[in-house]
Amino acid sequence: MNRFFDIPSDLQHDWLGLIGLHLREALLPVLAGLLLALPLAQLCVRLRWLYPPVLWATTVLYAIPSLAFFVVLIDYTGQTELTVMIPLTIYTLMVLVPAIVDGVRSVPQETLAAATAMGFGPVRRYAQVQLPIAVPAIIAGLRVATVSSISLVSVGMLIGNQGALGNLLHDAQIYNRPELAWNSVLTSAALAVLADVLLVVVRVLLTPWMPTGRSGGRSRGAGVRPDPAVPALEDAAR
Amino acid sequence: MIRIDSVTKRYPDGTVAVDRLSLDIPDRSITVLVGPSGCGKTTTLRMINRMVEPSEGAILIDGVDSRQQPVNTLRRGMGYVIQNAGLFQHRTIVDNIATVPRMLGWSKDKARARARELMERVGLDASFAKRYPYQLSGGQQQRVGVARALAADPPVLLMDEPFSAVDPVVRKGLQDELLRIQAELGKTIVFVTHDIDEAVKLGTMVAVLRTGGRLAQFAPPAELLSDPADAFVEDFLGADRGIRRLSFFSSAGLELLTAPVVAIDATAEQIAARGAAESPYVLVTGLDGRPLGWSEPDRLTAGQIDVGRLLACGRPFVAGQDSLRAALDCAVLSPTGWAVAVDHEGRAAGVVSQDSIAEAIRGAHAAGREEPKTIKAGARKVIR
Ligand SMILES: Nc1ncnc2c1ncn2[C@@H]1O[C@H](COP(=O)(O)OP(=O)(O)OP(=O)(O)O)[C@@H](O)[C@H]1O
Ligand SMILES: [Mg+2]
Numbered sequence: 113m114n115r116f117f118d119i120p121s122d123l124q125h126d127w128l129g130l131i132g133l134h135l136r137e138a139l140l141p142v143l144a145g146l147l148l149a150l151p152l153a154q155l156c157v158r159l160r161w162l163y164p165p166v167l168w169a170t171t172v173l174y175a176i177p178s179l180a181f182f183v184v185l186i187d188y189t190g191q192t193e194l195t196v197m198i199p200l201t202i203y204t205l206m207v208l209v210p211a212i213v214d215g216v217r218s219v220p221q222e223t224l225a226a227a228t229a230m231g232f233g234p235v236r237r238y239a240q241v242q243l244p245i246a247v248p249a250i251i252a253g254l255r256v257a258t259v260s261s262i263s264l265v266s267v268g269m270l271i272g273n274q275g276a277l278g279n280l281l282h283d284a285q286i287y288n289r290p291e292l293a294w295n296s297v298l299t300s301a302a303l304a305v306l307a308d309v310l311l312v313v314v315r316v317l318l319t320p321w322m323p324t325g326r327s328g329g330r331s332r333g334a335g336v337r338p339d340p341a342v343p344a345l346e347d348a349a350r
Numbered sequence: 351m352i353r354i355d356s357v358t359k360r361y362p363d364g365t366v367a368v369d370r371l372s373l374d375i376p377d378r379s380i381t382v383l384v385g386p387s388g389c390g391k392t393t394t395l396r397m398i399n400r401m402v403e404p405s406e407g408a409i410l411i412d413g414v415d416s417r418q419q420p421v422n423t424l425r426r427g428m429g430y431v432i433q434n435a436g437l438f439q440h441r442t443i444v445d446n447i448a449t450v451p452r453m454l455g456w457s458k459d460k461a462r463a464r465a466r467e468l469m470e471r472v473g474l475d476a477s478f479a480k481r482y483p484y485q486l487s488g489g490q491q492q493r494v495g496v497a498r499a500l501a502a503d504p505p506v507l508l509m510d511e512p513f514s515a516v517d518p519v520v521r522k523g524l525q526d527e528l529l530r531i532q533a534e535l536g537k538t539i540v541f542v543t544h545d546i547d548e549a550v551k552l553g554t555m556v557a558v559l560r561t562g563g564r565l566a567q568f569a570p571p572a573e574l575l576s577d578p579a580d581a582f583v584e585d586f587l588g589a590d591r592g593i594r595r596l597s598f599f600s601s602a603g604l605e606l607l608t609a610p611v612v613a614i615d616a617t618a619e620q621i622a623a624r625g626a627a628e629s630p631y632v633l634v635t636g637l638d639g640r641p642l643g644w645s646e647p648d649r650l651t652a653g654q655i656d657v658g659r660l661l662a663c664g665r666p667f668v669a670g671q672d673s674l675r676a677a678l679d680c681a682v683l684s685p686t687g688w689a690v691a692v693d694h695e696g697r698a699a700g701v702v703s704q705d706s707i708a709e710a711i712r713g714a715h716a717a718g719r720e721e722p723k724t725i726k727a728g729a730r731k732v733i734r
Pocket of ligand 2: 391392393510
């Protein structure tokens with residue numbers, strides 16, 4: 113068991129240090145992705161014709177393997193965390209943009225009409241009506257993006273020790289210590305599950321207005337999407 | 351006063367939704383826009399608060415073009431109520447109602463206090479305040495919608511089929527509530543519906559629109575029922591407009607007979623005397639004066655009247671308050687063909703036969719012909 117947490121010194125971090133690093137490399141891209149996706153999604157809502165090409169573009173970007181990004185980026189940003197985080201940020205867009213667009217569009221027509229009739233300008237209407245009502249859909253998107261990002265950070269090991277917990281996989285190989293590989297996999301999985309639970313808690317706290325449970329009241333078809341499964345884990349293979 | 355001055359709305363795709371419509375909407379009364387689906391009712395309503403801009407013509411508010419003031423100022427001075435209420439699902443009931451006051455810069459406490467006051471006015475229990483819309487029934491949500499529209503005390507209320515998504519019983523309750531609120535607050539209400547009964551019940555003035563957004567008739571409901579402008583309006587009013595028109599005639603003029611009414615403790619002589627009266631049946635009342643049921647006089651034995659053997663007298667009408675329509679309805683439903691009239695306390699005030707109701711109807715029609723505008727805009731109507 114001791115050997116399980118005995119991290120080789122070439123990684124320059126203990127186990128907790130690696131976890132901190134991993135979370136930073138995984139979550140900053142999600143945050144950056146969200147900040148990019150919000151205005152992009154709003155543009156797509158306002159200009160309907162823009163949505164299909166944007167969707168297409170994010171999908172194509174998602175299809176580019178991270179290795180290809182690294183090859184290009186390494187000339188500019190070197191063997192740094194940034195080189196890992198840029199592609200991760202781009203990947204989140206493919207999930208977050210449609211989540212936000214669908215969320216904002218799920219606001220019922222009569223709610224929008226009521227807001228307009230009460231004298232809401234477009235900015236106030238977006239901030240006080242559309243965005244809060246889109247929160248469940250946005251968080252559903254964030255859950256997928258976060259879990260996927262946590263599993264993807266590991267590929268950073270390809271550019272030399274930038275994969276946080278992923279670097280353990282490499283070390284497991286060179287030092288012939290399989291328990292390090294187990295550590296890497298189990299710890300990332302635990303982080304993913306934890307982050308996901310945390311987001312669910314945030315969602316519950318932010319949306320006391322949502323019908324709770326199966327028995328809970330009348331849903332007005334607010335277009336709340338079912339919780340995402342964790343298809344993102346499949347991305348670990350990338 | 352809101353004046354719609356020969357307004358036309360042509361949508362970008364060429365649809366003419368409203369065609370040279372002119373209406374003078376009187377203050378402090380309910381003006382109903384009614385017509386078949388797609389005739390431009392919503393478009394007309396939304397042109398009043400400029401959610402839709404007219405292509406031609408103008409809308410004047412107290413003589414001033416509505417385009418003179420900033421659009422959001424205009425809108426905050428007009429409450430707006432729609433089908434399914436359009437509540438903010440992410441806000442509690444008080445906060446939904448407090449929305450416009452908050453926007454107008456009221457403090458949170460003052461706005462919420464106002465919201466609670468309005469909840470009471472629209473008949474919502476205070477315990478709903480902290481709930482969210484999904485926890486309310488459709489009818490309750492609709493009440494919140496009305497309260498929200500009233501929150502900043504706007505002089506004008508625009509209502510677009512507000513009650514069409516609730517069941518008939520709840521709808522009737524909401525309609526009565528609206529009439530009560532209107533009587534108390536004296537708002538200028540423009541009310542859109544496709545239900546002619548609702549229009550007749552609520553409207554001080556009713557504008558019937560036809561497809562293509564043209565005005566077919568603009569008149570008080572009684573006049574609409576008595577003198578439809580053309581075949582379209584007549585058709586739209588439906589088959590039983592003659593009966594419905596009776597709603598506008600008071601039952602006050604009916605001649606009530608008190609002779610055929612006996613109390614349950616009546617003596618043999620009293621029963622015999624009643625038996626000789628003008629009707630084949632006598633109405634037995636309880637000691638409190640409430641009607642119990644009908645009987646043939648010779649089946650009654652003094653001191654031994656069995657309530658269980660009386661013929662049911664059904665629902666009575668309130669003399670003077672209910673309309674001739676209600677009185678006729680009672681007579682038609684009564685097993686004896688006689689209607690029972692009661693006073694405000696529910697005590698029997700007398701009985702009246704179908705024949706004398708028919709007489710009263712003929713009289714009312716005759717009076718109506720001589721003086722066709724007896725029921726004017728603003729006059730309170732008898733609804734039942
Ligand atoms: N934004 C729009 N663009 C084009 N045509 C429209 C638009 N809104 C409404 N119309 C058309 O204008 C006409 C009147 O529409 P409106 O919504 O005012 O009808 P309505 O009387 O309220 O009908 P309903 O009783 O079904 O609500 C209809 O033929 C409708 O198809
Ligand atoms: Mg409509």
